[in-house]
Amino acid sequence: MTVGMGAVCTTLIAGVEAVRKGIAKPIGSLTQMGTIRLGKRTEGRSPLMRDFLPLAKLDDIVFAGWDIFGGNLYDAAKTAQVLDKDLLEQIRPFLESIEPMPAAFDQNYVKRLTGTHIKSGKNKRDLAEQIRKDIQAFKKKADRVVVIWTGSTEIFLKQTAVHQSLAAFEKGMDDDDPGIAPSQLYAWAALTEGIAFINGAPNLTVDFPAMNELSRKMNAPIAGRDFKTGQTFMKSVLAPAFKTRMLGVSGWFSDNILGNRDGEVLDEPQSFKTKEESKLGLLEMILQPDLHPDLYKDIYHKIRINYYPPRADNKESWDNIDIFGWLGYPMQLKVNFLCRDSILAAPLALDLCLFMDLAARTPSLRGLGIQEWLSFYFKAPDSAPGVYPEHDLFIQSMKLKNTLRHIMGEDLITHLGLDYYGE
Numbered sequence: 001m002t003v004g005m006g007a008v009c010t011t012l013i014a015g016v017e018a019v020r021k022g023i024a025k026p027i028g029s030l031t032q033m034g035t036i037r038l039g040k041r042t043e044g045r046s047p048l049m050r051d052f053l054p055l056a057k058l059d060d061i062v063f064a065g066w067d068i069f070g071g072n073l074y075d076a077a078k079t080a081q082v083l084d085k086d087l088l089e090q091i092r093p094f095l096e097s098i099e100p101m102p103a104a105f106d107q108n109y110v111k112r113l114t115g116t117h118i119k120s121g122k123n124k125r126d127l128a129e130q131i132r133k134d135i136q137a138f139k140k141k142a143d144r145v146v147v148i149w150t151g152s153t154e155i156f157l158k159q160t161a162v163h164q165s166l167a168a169f170e171k172g173m174d175d176d177d178p179g180i181a182p183s184q185l186y187a188w189a190a191l192t193e194g195i196a197f198i199n200g201a202p203n204l205t206v207d208f209p210a211m212n213e214l215s216r217k218m219n220a221p222i223a224g225r226d227f228k229t230g231q232t233f234m235k236s237v238l239a240p241a242f243k244t245r246m247l248g249v250s251g252w253f254s255d256n257i258l259g260n261r262d263g264e265v266l267d268e269p270q271s272f273k274t275k276e277e278s279k280l281g282l283l284e285m286i287l288q289p290d291l292h293p294d295l296y297k298d299i300y301h302k303i304r305i306n307y308y309p310p311r312a313d314n315k316e317s318w319d320n321i322d323i324f325g326w327l328g329y330p331m332q333l334k335v336n337f338l339c340r341d342s343i344l345a346a347p348l349a350l351d352l353c354l355f356m357d358l359a360a361r362t363p364s365l366r367g368l369g370i371q372e373w374l375s376f377y378f379k380a381p382d383s384a385p386g387v388y389p390e391h392d393l394f395i396q397s398m399k400l401k402n403t404l405r406h407i408m409g410e411d412l413i414t415h416l417g418l419d420y421y422g423e
């Protein structure tokens with residue numbers, strides 16, 4: 001079940017159907033195309049992940065969701081302007097068969113959008129209970145359910161007293177506490193129904209004590225936040241490269257233009273602030289200036305996102321990176337990424353749904369709450385209290401693969417490799 005049926009969601013759903021029909025390949029998806037090495041390098045065992053793991057099959061997936069705009073997904077996909085007309089025509093009846101359910105929405109939290117297809121209720125608890133009923137009805141059609149937020153970026157919210165315990169949160173829903181955004185109502189409803197919840201956006205949705213408590217109580221895993229796609233994906237590759245060679249960084253200027261609805265929402269300062277926070281933390285976490293003050297103490301890190309309608313979903317980003325090497329001599333690196341935002345995000349959303357469904361069925365994982373092994377997919381991954389999140393893409397990838405080996409009872413791979421060399 002997807003909350004928000006815009007660009008990412010329609011690209012995900014249309015993509016799954018196109019793959020099922022043999023029209024296109026699931027490029028960018030680890031669960032569909034990735035392999036995993038098992039045992040020693042000499043054993044030659046590297047099955048496809050989907051053969052190794054008991055993942056749900058694409059053919060078995062059924063979609064439903066909510067949006068603040070009505071209409072079917074064929075029209076929503078056309079509005080999103082991600083996929084071309086030829087592809088959409090080939091799967092048109094399927095897309096036309098899916099229509100969003102009315103959403104729990106409040107314009108105070110996404111100021112640029114005016115919802116026309118929304119629930120009404122006497123308070124936030126009432127709206128959340130209505131979402132629960134939608135989930136209960138869908139449960140009758142599907143053996144297992146996962147809920148993913150692919151909705152708009154909400155305004156920046158800080159944790160307050162209402163987020164500190166489940167009891168405070170539930171009272172806060174009764175009292176219409178302003179700290180409770182619509183995305184939190186969906187998360188509460190899903191977790192209360194014992195269902196895993198993924199947050200693909202940067203808003204405060206599951207990463208606070210009350211949701212952690214609910215997640216553990218209900219054995220319903222949580223993961224977030226903000227899909228790691230374009231520029232931040234590149235940052236989490238380049239920053240570890242500089243650090244691993246002990247090269248210094250003095251400045252990192254990141255500029256973006258994008259013209260989709262997400263860009264329009266992010267053009268509003270409070271939603272931009274939410275996005276900015278989720279993008280900013282990564283450099284400091286990867287470079288660890290406290291451990292390496294000579295290299296990273298005074299980095300000037302600046303991020304700009306500009307709404308520019310002519311480009312629609314085809315985002316362009318520029319990074320100017322000022323680095324320095326031996327004896328402090330300066331150098332520069334320029335990165336110009338002409339990406340397609342939702343083409344990068346859709347396979348991440350698919351993998352997250354399949355892996356979270358697997359986590360929900362794995363006794364050693366489902367009671368943990370936060371699924372840190374999925375930090376590979378997020379710009380601002382959540383982690384246990386007191387533990388800093390891991391941002392380096394390659395450490396995240398090793399963590400993910402070792403967790404999959406753990407789930408299947410295979411030996412973990414440490415990359416030590418001494419035993420290949422005998423005496």
Ligand SMILES: NC(=O)c1ccc[n+]([C@@H]2O[C@H](COP(=O)([O-])OP(=O)(O)OC[C@H]3O[C@@H](n4cnc5c(N)ncnc54)[C@H](O)[C@@H]3O)[C@@H](O)[C@H]2O)c1
Binds near residue numbers: 006068150154183262
């Ligand atoms: N496209 C990417 O590559 C990418 C990458 C990382 C994160 N994200 C995040 O994912 C989210 C979705 O991105 P998108 O490009 O699909 O945006 P989009 O604007 O195309 O789609 C979001 C949809 O959510 C709906 N919505 C808003 N509030 C809702 C609510 N309370 N309930 C139900 N529906 C609601 C909107 O009507 C819209 O249709 C954004 O927060 C974005 O920042 C996107």
